[in-house]
Amino acid sequence: xxxxxxxxxxVLAAPFWLLMIFLPNRAFTARVAASPLTVLPVLAxxxxxxxxxxxxLWTAVSSPDIDTFRDLTALxxxxxxxxxxxxxxxxxxxxWMFLESRRLGISPYVVGPLLVLTILLSPFGLLxxxxxxxxxxxxxxxxxxxxxRAERVTADR
Numbered sequence: 595x596x597x598x599x600x601x602x603x604x605v606l607a608a609p610f611w612l613l614m615i616f617l618p619n620r621a622f623t624a625r626v627a628a629s630p631l632t633v634l635p636v637l638a639x640x641x642x643x644x645x646x647x648x649x650x651l652w653t654a655v656s657s658p659d660i661d662t663f664r665d666l667t668a669l670x671x672x673x674x675x676x677x678x679x680x681x682x683x684x685x686x687x688x689x690w691m692f693l694e695s696r697r698l699g700i701s702p703y704v705v706g707p708l709l710v711l712t713i714l715l716s717p718f719g720l721l722x723x724x725x726x727x728x729x730x731x732x733x734x735x736x737x738x739x740x741x742x743r744a745e746r747v748t749a750d751r
Contacts, residue, residue: 627692639674
């Protein structure tokens with residue numbers, strides 16, 4: 595059962611990733627990506643896997659060290675719970691990247707591969723997206739789309 599739950603965590607997130615990567619210009623995709631509720635099914639898997647190892651999980655997060663974490667992930671439910679947590683957070687991260695890229699007018703042809711990289715190695719995908727985002731924000735000046743820094747500060751007052 596644990597192996598099936600482990601695999602189910604990604605299967606539950608995959609449809610949302612597929613929408614953002616292959617149907618990025620659909621209004622439905624933007625509505626789905628704007629919802630934090632997409633992670634609820636994955637979090638349900640997390641709870642099912644985390645509850646049986648809650649004492650070990652608590653020890654690993656309340657007094658973190660490498661040996662305690664290794665002990666947690668040596669348990670099949672412990673590794674599965676960590677995996678489901680990673681899948682849920684990666685999905686939320688991917689949704690933010692998707693929505694932020696739309697706000698900034700970054701092409702879906704550029705963002706799609708970054709989302710794939712985020713699925714596989716989220717820190718690398720996020721780092722590249724942040725570099726792209728910074729370049730996009732730096733290249734945007736007042737009167738050319740997004741408001742410049744001075745206009746944003748003035749608008750906030």
